[in-house]
Amino acid sequence: MYVFSIEHTSSNMVRSVGRKSAYLGELARSGIRVPWGFVVTRAAFRRFMELVRGEINEILRGVNLDDPTDVRRRYETVKDLIASKEMPLDIHLELEQGLRTITSNFVAVRPTITSPMSGPSFAGELDTYLFVEKGEIEHYIKMAWASYFNPRALAYRLASGNVAEIAVLVQEMVEPDSAGTAFTIHPVTKDPNVVVIESSWGLGQAVTKGLVTPDTFVLPKRDRVVKEKIIGHKHLMLKYDPKSKSVVEVPLGGKAMEPSLDNVKAVELANLAIRIEELFGRHVNLEWALSSNKLYILEVRGVRTTWEDL
Template sequence: MNYTYRLDEINLNMISVVGRKSAYLGELYKMGFDIPPGFVISSAGVNEILKDIQPDINSILSSVNLNNQSDLEKKSGIIRSLILNSKISEEIEEEILERFNSLNSRYVAVRATVTSPLSGSSFAGEYETDLFVTRDNLIQSIKRVIASYYSPRAIAYRLLSQDNSGMAILIQNMINPTVAGTAFSLHPVTEESDYVFIESAFGLGESVTKGLVTPDQYIISKATRSLVSKRISKKVVKLVYDYEEKRIKTIDIEDNSESLKERDAIKVANMTIAVEEIFKRNVNIEWAIDGNKLYLLEVRGVRKIYPEV
C-alpha cells in the first residue's frame, strides 16, 4: 500500500505526509488515548486523486479575482464540480476500500487534515466533514471533502496568505455520542491558564463547533482537578443520526438539564491536561462520550488573543 496509513503507523514527524490532525491523533493513539481507530489518505494520495485535473484547477486558480466575490464563487464552483465528477484510479480506490474493510465498522467519519504544524492557522469547520459514511458512499465522500479545500473562503485565505499547505484525509470509525463538545486548556477569553474550560451539548459535537446551540460550560481547576463553576444553558436543538432516513437530523428539544455530569467533566479536563502536558502548549480538543466511554476526536493549538512579545 502506498497512499494510506493506519493511525498506529503515524507519528509527529509525518505532518507533511498525513496532516496535522492525523499526526497528533496518531501519536496519542499509540500512547493509549481513546481515539476511534482509522486510517489516513496521505497528501500524496490526495495529489494522486487530483492528478488528471490538477492542471485545470491551477489554470482556474490563476485567474481568480479576489476583489470580485462573484468571480471567486463561480470559479470555486467550477473546481469543486471538476473534483466531484473526477474518476479515481482503481489502484488507490482498492487501497482505500481495503483499509475501510479492515476497520470492521459500518460507518466512518471523513475529515480533512491540513499539512501545517500545530501552531499553524486553524479553525473549527475549516473544511468539510462527512459523518456516518458507508462503504458505498466512501469514495464520493472523500471527493466532497477534498472539494471543500477549494471553497471560496479557503481559496481566498490561501491566495492572500500564500499558504501552500496541502491536505490529507482522515477516516475513522464513527461513534454516535450522547454528549460531545470542546475543551480548552486555558480560558479562551480571559486566558487564565490555571483552569480547563469545557463546552458541551447533547448529541453530535457539531452543534457546539458550528454554534447551533448555547452549550453548557464547565470550569475545572487544574490544581485540584475539581469543578470551580458551571453554567447550564437551555438547549433547544441537538444533532442526531437517523438510521432509518440515513441522515443527520436537527431535533428540536427544550432541555434545561446539564449535558455533562461532574465526574465526566473532570474526565474531559484530565484528558485535556494530559494532552497539554504531552505537547507542552495550550490546546483545544474536541471530545465525545458514546455510552460510558470518553473519546478524543481532535487536537488543535490555541493562539492567545494577545500574543507574548
C-alpha cells in the same frame, strides 16, 4: 504509501498525514481513546491532482474573488470534474485495505491541513462529511479534496499566503450522547491553571458552530474537581436522521436545561485534557464526544495565543 492507520501516524508526520491525523495518532499510541480509522496522505492528494490540475487551473483562470457567484460557479465545476475522475488504481487498492479495518456502518471524512500547529489552521474552511456510508467513501474523499478549492479555502490561501496541501482522515463515526470542547487554559481569562469544558447534547457541532449555549465546567488543575458549573440553554441537538440521511436539528424541550455531562465525566475529561497537555508540552483545545459512557477525543489543537511547532 498512500494510506496509514491512525495508530501508525505521529507528530513528525504532519506534512504527510496532516495535523488532525498526526496528533490523534500520538493519542492513540498513548492509549487515549480516539475513533478508529486511517488517513489518506498528501501524496495521494498530489497523485490525484496530477490528473486534473491543468483542467482546474483553466477553470479557475481569471476568477473574481470579489464576485461570490463567480467563485461558487467555478467551484461547482471543479467539484464535478473531480467527482468524474476515477480514483487511481494504486490509491484504490490501499483504500480497500484500509476499509477492511472499519467495523462501523458510517464514517467521518475530514480533510486536514499538512502544516504544523504554529501555521494557519484552515479551521472551518475545508468541508467535513459525517455519517458517510462505507460504499461512498471514495466519492467523499474526492469531495474533501475538492473542498481545497471552495470559495472559503481559496480566499484563505490568498489572504494567508499559505499553500499547504491536504490529507484526508477517515474515522469510524461516533454518535455521541453529548459532545463539546475542552481547553487547558481559560479561553477568556487566559488562566493556565484551569480546565474549561463546554458540553451539549448530541453532535459537538452544536457547540463549535455556536448553535446553543453550552454547559460550562471549570476545574482547577490542582484540585481536579468541578469548581464552577453553568448549565446553558441547549434548546436543540444535532443528530443523524437515517430517513433523510442527514444531520438534523432536534428540539429538546425540557431536556434543554438538564446537564449534558455529569461531574464524574467532567473530572475524567479534565484528567484526559491535562494528560494530553503534558504529552504535547503546551496548552491544547480538544473536541470530544461521550458515547455509551466512553469518552473519545476527536481533535486536538494548540491554543492560538500559545502556538508553537509540534
